[in-house]
Amino acid sequence: MTESPIDFSQLKQHILKRIEITDEEFAQFTSMIKVIHLNKKEFFSQSGEICDAQAYVNKGCLATYYTDDKAHNHVIQIGVEDWWIGDVASFLNGTPTRYNVEALEECELFTIDAISMEMIFEKIPRFERFFRLLVQKAYAGFQQRVMEGMSKSAEERYLDFMKKYPGLKRRVAQHYIASYLGISPEALSRIKKSMIVRERSSK
Amino acid sequence: MTESPIDFSQLKQHILKRIEITDEEFAQFTSMIKVIHLNKKEFFSQSGEICDAQAYVNKGCLATYYTDDKAHNHVIQIGVEDWWIGDVASFLNGTPTRYNVEALEECELFTIDAISMEMIFEKIPRFERFFRLLVQKAYAGFQQRVMEGMSKSAEERYLDFMKKYPGLKRRVAQHYIASYLGISPEALSRIKKSMIVRERSSK
DNA sequence: CGTCTATTTGAATGTACTCAAAAGCGGTGG
DNA sequence: CCACCGCTTTTGAGTACATTCAAATAGACG
Secondary structure, three states, rough: OOOOOOOHHHHHHHHHHHOOOOOHHHHHHHHEEEEEEEOOOOEEEOOEEOEEEEEEEEEEOOOEEEEEEOOOOEEEEEEEEEEEEOOOOHHOOOOOOOOOEEEEEOOOEEEHHHHHHHHHHHHOOOHHHHHHHHHHHHHHHHHHHHHHHHHHOOOHHHHHHHHOHHHOHHHOOHHHHHHHHOOOOOHHHHHHHHHHHHHOOOO | OOOOOOHHHHHHHHHHOOOOOHHHHHHHHOOOOEEEEEEEOEEOOOOOOEEOOOEEEEEEEEEEEEEEOOOOOOEEEOOOOOOOOOOHHHHHHHEEEEEEEOOOOOEEEEEEEEHHHHHHHHHHOOHHHHHHHHHHHHHHHHHHHHHHHOOOOOOOOOHHHHHHOOOOHHHHHHHHHHHHHHHHHHHOOOOOOHHHHHHHHOO
16 A cells, blocks of 8 residues: 655745744654645534644635624635635634635645644744744734725725735635625626726726 | 832732732732823824733723724724733734724723733743733634624624623714724714614604 | 526615714813 | 803715625536
């Protein structure tokens, strides 16, 4: 039986951009990692569960959303290659998550659970810094996004979205993008249309 | 010259609810604290500055808001007695804050800057946990608030607000509350009116 | 090729916004 | 103590933007 070798090079670059580690330390880290493969529409985690792992997206794309009382979904975040996903609050506190994390494409994830993370922190304290930076970045990014949601029009937010996630609109269904932008799918369709019309008439 | 003694009892209770510390450790902590007094409309911190301190609200009430391109203010958070305020991202990363933190009443704040915080962490590592819990709570609370903003009507959010901050509407100007709820002052005025009308007709 | 789902379009509705004016409230000074 | 000033809140009118529901079209996939 042959194990296919796993390519961690993207993850390694990701970490090296933030902290310094040796090959050996990286190997210790990857030895804790579980590789998870998700098909489109499968879940990494679902509302009500404890999200006791964080996942590095090596390939693919996922949406984090929550479902409100009226059974409407609200996409909080879209994660693509080289991002981390998973509910940080649930991970850190051990409380149930309110989010669903769903694969929008076939995905390859590298996951690490809270216990392994603790072990890594003990062995290689610099990882604590790495993880703290991750959480801070998640928090700051979320704040940024919310502030933009409050002050920009839906069209501006759509333009920002396309800048932030180049090429993504060809990969994920529009209604996920609409939800991410905080509008209905119909509204997004109309915004796109009006942008095209304006584009044409300006030539 | 007589120093008036500072009453830290509320802060002590606040901390004891979360971690165990001795009187001596608490004294070490308070020795790092600066007491700040703010009059109504004065700022604890302003956009563009580095917010290198966190503040415990011993008395009074403040709003954290940011000002967008169109010079509109958006209240992100309202902090009252027994809360912490200050931009966590700016504090941790040393980056300029995008927020203004303004006193809505006369306030007494107990502040601790990043360097003192580091020193406390070294002397009393349990404070690291305390602070981490604080950040996590801020993050989780912010997420919660945003999720509610997305799924609830303005009226529901107003009802939630009054439950969360009992008595506060008598203390702060309505337009701050409106901004916190994500609506215009006029809209809030109308919502209140329609609630009263409905109230009356249901009797 | 047919079926299922996603997207677009249409029409009517609603919610909140802007701008403008009036009313209310609180504090200050005569 | 009252009159006035400035600021906040309320009310009104018109408008913009996105929503809902329903139907038509387009796309994806077996």
